[in-house]
Amino acid sequence: MKLRNALLAFTAGFALTAGQAAAADLAIVSGAVGDDLQTLRYQLDEFEKASGNKVSIVSMPPSTSDQFGQYKLWLAAENPDIDVYRTDVIWAPQLANQFVDLTEATKDVIGDHFPAIVESQTVNGKLVAMPYFTDAPALYYRTDLLEKYGKDVPTTWAELTATAQEIMDAEHGAGNTGLYGFVFQGSAYEGLTCDALEWVMSNGGGQIVEPDGSISINNPKAAEAIEMAKGWVGTIAPEGVLAYKEEDSRGVWQTGNAVFMRNWPYAYSLGNSADSAVKDKFDVSTLPVGPSGSRPASTLGGWNLAVSKYSAHPDEAIELVKFLASKDMQKYLALQSSRLPTIQSLYEDPDIMEKQPIIPRWKEVFLNAVPRPSAPTQKKYNEVSTEFWTAVHATLSGDGSAADNLKKLEAKLKRLKGSAW
Ligand code: GLC
Numbered sequence: 505m506k507l508r509n510a511l512l513a514f515t516a517g518f519a520l521t522a523g524q525a526a527a528a529d530l531a532i533v534s535g536a537v538g539d540d541l542q543t544l545r546y547q548l549d550e551f552e553k554a555s556g557n558k559v560s561i562v563s564m565p566p567s568t569s570d571q572f573g574q575y576k577l578w579l580a581a582e583n584p585d586i587d588v589y590r591t592d593v594i595w596a597p598q599l600a601n602q603f604v605d606l607t608e609a610t611k612d613v614i615g616d617h618f619p620a621i622v623e624s625q626t627v628n629g630k631l632v633a634m635p636y637f638t639d640a641p642a643l644y645y646r647t648d649l650l651e652k653y654g655k656d657v658p659t660t661w662a663e664l665t666a667t668a669q670e671i672m673d674a675e676h677g678a679g680n681t682g683l684y685g686f687v688f689q690g691s692a693y694e695g696l697t698c699d700a701l702e703w704v705m706s707n708g709g710g711q712i713v714e715p716d717g718s719i720s721i722n723n724p725k726a727a728e729a730i731e732m733a734k735g736w737v738g739t740i741a742p743e744g745v746l747a748y749k750e751e752d753s754r755g756v757w758q759t760g761n762a763v764f765m766r767n768w769p770y771a772y773s774l775g776n777s778a779d780s781a782v783k784d785k786f787d788v789s790t791l792p793v794g795p796s797g798s799r800p801a802s803t804l805g806g807w808n809l810a811v812s813k814y815s816a817h818p819d820e821a822i823e824l825v826k827f828l829a830s831k832d833m834q835k836y837l838a839l840q841s842s843r844l845p846t847i848q849s850l851y852e853d854p855d856i857m858e859k860q861p862i863i864p865r866w867k868e869v870f871l872n873a874v875p876r877p878s879a880p881t882q883k884k885y886n887e888v889s890t891e892f893w894t895a896v897h898a899t900l901s902g903d904g905s906a907a908d909n910l911k912k913l914e915a916k917l918k919r920l921k922g923s924a925w
């Protein structure tokens with residue numbers, strides 16, 4: 505990072521001549537979907553004005569799995585060039601040792617955040633990352649199309665499948681041949697773990713590995729749920745869905761080419777943007793229930809901010825994290841990008857309620873969301889998830905039945921677990 509060193513030297517030189525303490529030159533690394541990097545830049549500009557420090561963004565590919573791989577390498581190499589990492593909710597147990605304990609520094613504000621989120625970022629009493637925003641998915645649906653065909657919002661996956669097929673067929677017949685019934689995240693990465701956990705859990709098939717550490721995924725309800733999803737590929741969903749991440753689904757949806765979409769709340773504000781083909785033509789609901797299940801399931805997501813143990817400016821980095829996680833900045837993110845705040849009082853904020861009505865509606869959804877098994881599987885979560893999404897992706901691609909693939913998955917997970925996670 506030659507440029508950064510040059511900048512540092514410049515800043516230090518300037519401060520010396522000005523007779524002040526040197527301002528720090530920080531770097532934050534972040535992946536992004538939608539306008540995440542633009543909103544982050546706005547927030548950093550505000551921080552720069554308030555603190556006198558400078559912050560540059562190191563941007564990453566959108567897949568959380570790709571980010572995790574790179575971050576592990578940087579942290580293992582004790583990279584001093586990154587001060588703050590934007591971290592996924594599932595990573596805390598795996599990266600806990602590489603980040604600064606934020607407990608002391610945040611004790612004046614941490615009580616404003618939902619306790620469950622704080623707990624998810626606390627490992628052996630250490631606050632590994634500060635909550636930035638939380639996430640729980642929605643079923644996006646086209647109000648205009650459901651109305652045109654006299655259909656209700658589906659509450660079961662079977663209804664969704666039937667409605668999607670019927671509207672798609674009728675629209676194709678009328679010349680709207682680009683329309684698909686349902687788009688979701690079918691690529692082989694962490695996003696598929698989230699989607700598939702919802703299919704399985706909403707069908708009464710458990711949560712892959714249960715909170716007590718037992719491996720539950722090899723069961724008929726889980727297999728039924730994954731077979732159901734396989735039935736969507738090439739029918740109501742494009743074949744290409746097997747390579748879709750969040751932004752691919754949103755691309756199809758926001759150009760008006762899907763009846764239904766499974767996605768996170770960020771797609772709400774973008775769907776209502778001036779250039780969106782679905783502006784004012786959609787709403788959100790909770791995800792449907794499976795044929796053998798009794799209630800819907802949403803996977804808990806969310807992003808946090810962690811300070812690297814190898815940062816040369818830990819104090820300024822902590823200041824930055826607190827700034828980004830503050831009420832004002834979370835309110836900005838909620839208004840701008842319909843990101844769900846982690847600060848409880850913002851769910852009653854009149855501006856947010858008016859501009860992003862999904863947010864107050866989604867409080868209960870995220871509070872009841874299903875965590876991925878990152879807490880019980882601890883440092884092995886990434887391998888567990890990789891094995892799971894690989895088995896699901898194979899099934900969706902026609903490579904083996906769900907029952908066979910889940911049986912093999914169970915054997916792999918048992919080996920991975922050994923005598924204990
Ligand atoms: C969203 C969620 C995150 C999850 C990811 C999967 O960004 O917030 O927790 O891992 O989607 O693609």
